[in-house]
Amino acid sequence: MSLLKIENLDKFYGSFKALDGLTLEVKENEVYGFIGRNGAGKTTTLNAIMKFFDFDAGTIYFAGKPLDKDDIDFKEHIAFVPDVPSFPEYLKGRDVLSLTADFVGLDKENKKKAIQDVIEKSEIIHPNKKVGQYSRGMRQRLAIACALLKKPRLLIMDEPTSALDPMGRKELLELIRKLKDETTILYSTHILGDAQSVCDRIGLIERGRMVLEGDIKYVLNRKSTNQFVLECDKLAETYRLFKERAKFIKHIELFDTHLCFTLKESATQRDIYALLSTYGVDVNKLAKMSQSLEDVFVEVLDENAA
Amino acid sequence: MKTLLKYDIQYFLKTPRLIIFLVLAFFLSALSAFTARYMNVILEYAMRQEGIEGITFPEPTTMDAYMQFFGNYQQIFVLVMVFIAVGMFTSDKTKNHYPFIFTHSIHRDHYVFSKLIVVSSIVAISVLLGALVFGLYTFLLFGSFDVVMFAAAVLVFMLFLLFLIVTVAMVSFSLKHYIGSVTIGVVLLFLLNGLTVVQYGVFVYFPHHLLNLSIHILEGSTDMTTILITLGVTMVFLLVLLVATIYLFRKKPLM
Numbered sequence: 001m002s003l004l005k006i007e008n009l010d011k012f013y014g015s016f017k018a019l020d021g022l023t024l025e026v027k028e029n030e031v032y033g034f035i036g037r038n039g040a041g042k043t044t045t046l047n048a049i050m051k052f053f054d055f056d057a058g059t060i061y062f063a064g065k066p067l068d069k070d071d072i073d074f075k076e077h078i079a080f081v082p083d084v085p086s087f088p089e090y091l092k093g094r095d096v097l098s099l100t101a102d103f104v105g106l107d108k109e110n111k112k113k114a115i116q117d118v119i120e121k122s123e124i125i126h127p128n129k130k131v132g133q134y135s136r137g138m139r140q141r142l143a144i145a146c147a148l149l150k151k152p153r154l155l156i157m158d159e160p161t162s163a164l165d166p167m168g169r170k171e172l173l174e175l176i177r178k179l180k181d182e183t184t185i186l187y188s189t190h191i192l193g194d195a196q197s198v199c200d201r202i203g204l205i206e207r208g209r210m211v212l213e214g215d216i217k218y219v220l221n222r223k224s225t226n227q228f229v230l231e232c233d234k235l236a237e238t239y240r241l242f243k244e245r246a247k248f249i250k251h252i253e254l255f256d257t258h259l260c261f262t263l264k265e266s267a268t269q270r271d272i273y274a275l276l277s278t279y280g281v282d283v284n285k286l287a288k289m290s291q292s293l294e295d296v297f298v299e300v301l302d303e304n305a306a
Numbered sequence: 307m308k309t310l311l312k313y314d315i316q317y318f319l320k321t322p323r324l325i326i327f328l329v330l331a332f333f334l335s336a337l338s339a340f341t342a343r344y345m346n347v348i349l350e351y352a353m354r355q356e357g358i359e360g361i362t363f364p365e366p367t368t369m370d371a372y373m374q375f376f377g378n379y380q381q382i383f384v385l386v387m388v389f390i391a392v393g394m395f396t397s398d399k400t401k402n403h404y405p406f407i408f409t410h411s412i413h414r415d416h417y418v419f420s421k422l423i424v425v426s427s428i429v430a431i432s433v434l435l436g437a438l439v440f441g442l443y444t445f446l447l448f449g450s451f452d453v454v455m456f457a458a459a460v461l462v463f464m465l466f467l468l469f470l471i472v473t474v475a476m477v478s479f480s481l482k483h484y485i486g487s488v489t490i491g492v493v494l495l496f497l498l499n500g501l502t503v504v505q506y507g508v509f510v511y512f513p514h515h516l517l518n519l520s521i522h523i524l525e526g527s528t529d530m531t532t533i534l535i536t537l538g539v540t541m542v543f544l545l546v547l548l549v550a551t552i553y554l555f556r557k558k559p560l561m
Contacts, residue, residue, distance in 0.1 A: 047560075047561045050405075050408070050409065051408075052404065052405070052408065052559065052560040052561040053559035053560060053561060054559075072411040072412070072413060073411050074411075075408075075409065075410055075411040075412075076410075076411050078409075079409065080405060080409040082405040084402065085405070085406070086401055086402040086403055086405075086406065087403065087406055088313075088316070088317070088320075088401075088403060089401075090316075090317075090320040090321050091316065091320065095316070095320075096406075099309065099312065099313055099316075100406075100410075102308075102309040102312065103309050103407075103410040103412070104410065146406070
């Protein structure tokens with residue numbers, strides 16, 4: 001079931017069309033990776049969902065219900081972590097969480113415990129320090145803690161790892177994996193490795209339009225790479241054999257432990273097996289190389305530009 | 307709304323802004339009474355030092371003290387109030403706190419009301435405290451103090467402050483930057499002060515005339531009809547400004 005659905009969303013900044021008929025669907029209990037290069041329209045889309053401004057055309061549905069222009073009740077079920085979180089610097093981290101708990105409507109009895117829980121979960125080391133003394137990474141953690149306090153049905157994160165050091169990034173991705181069971185996550189990023197490691201589905205936005213959307217496995221395999229890795233005992237001989245006899249191979253490279261080759265478009269995996277069995281080569285491993293999200297990203301954007 | 311009020315009160319309590327208001331009110335009030343009481347003595351002393359003899363100044367009265375009080379508040383307190391109020395109205399925008407607030411199901415009207423209520427209350431508390439201090443010092447230094455008339459004059463002055471707060475709120479919520487908002491706020495303030503010299507036609511009932519009205523009430527040189535019409539006209543202005551502020555803020559993109 002789709003939790004968030006966007007249909008034909010348009011947004012103009014003056015004469016510049018930031019969103020151009022954007023359509024997107026986030027299903028319940030998934031991590032949806034919203035990817036695209038800088039300026040593609042990711043943050044504009046997220047701000048439109050949060051009703052930080054009016055959009056020019058299109059409809060946003062939350063839990064099956066179209067959101068009216070003045071609708072704000074849906075925000076009770078959505079938490080938002082902005083790319084650069086900012087809090088009043090005169091407040092302590094704990095004060096910010098206390099205010100958030102009040103905004104959320106937690107009662108006095110549960111408030112203290114809920115705050116302590118999110119402090120531990122988000123690993124905020126100095127909750128009693130003023131926010132003005134927090135690093136950007138710590139502010140990011142505080143923003144996540146605020147979001148978790150809400151126990152949202154949908155957690156929207158706008159490039160949450162961009163300010164974090166490698167350890168912080170790793171921990172955050174770990175946290176997202178843990179949260180997968182508790183909530184639906186719409187995760188915007190241009191760090192494709194992060195998206196590939198945590199997302200169930202992805203949507204690729206370019207110039208305000210969705211150019212690719214689907215299950216991460218589908219996206220990675222949407223175009224067969226026709227690239228294979230072969231591990232066998234007699235590597236050098238097999239390499240020569242392929243060079244001389246295999247007419248179905250476009251390109252081949254010999255490495256210390258394996259061979260890498262690309263098949264011609266008309267060839268299939270059967271041709272490889274046939275050749276190998278004819279010449280009695282013992283195969284340890286033959287596997288198709290999968291594309292990385294980065295490959296897909298570049299490929300789709302190239303297609304789109306063409 | 308309750309949480310928004312708490313958030314806005316913290317803006318004053320956890321920063322030096324509340325202290326600034328209270329200290330300024332105390333200082334101006336005490337200074338007004340002392341200046342009025344001893345200005346003639348100071349001037350006579352200064353002239354004697356310069357070799358000018360024979361000029362005597364009349365004994366000051368409580369009216370001199372009242373004039374000094376409203377003069378100081380109009381020139382100094384109001385200016386500080388504009389700076390601090392604009393700062394509060396624009397801080398969430400300039401410091402990018404909107405996502406922290408509007409991620410929650412918070413109505414924009416409540417947001418505006420909360421800011422107005424908190425600023426107006428802090429200003430009212432400061433002025434009332436200042437009036438109390440002033441009343442006490444005036445009574446001690448002059449031996450008399452007209453509580454009723456002074457209270458009426460202070461209430462009229464506070465209505466002018468409220469009018470000014472709502473005006474700068476409208477400007478602040480419409481513009482993007484602190485500097486632009488505060489510049490327009492200060493220009494408006496000087497304009498309103500300047501307009502007090504316009505004493506004809508319907509202008510005498512416009513909100514800026516509240517500044518004169520406070521003094522006229524203490525002098526006894528105005529009538530109840532003028533007071534009521536000016537108050538009524540001010541209320542209409544307030545209502546229009548409030549509606550305009552809310553309308554503009556509803557339309558404003560938060561990012």
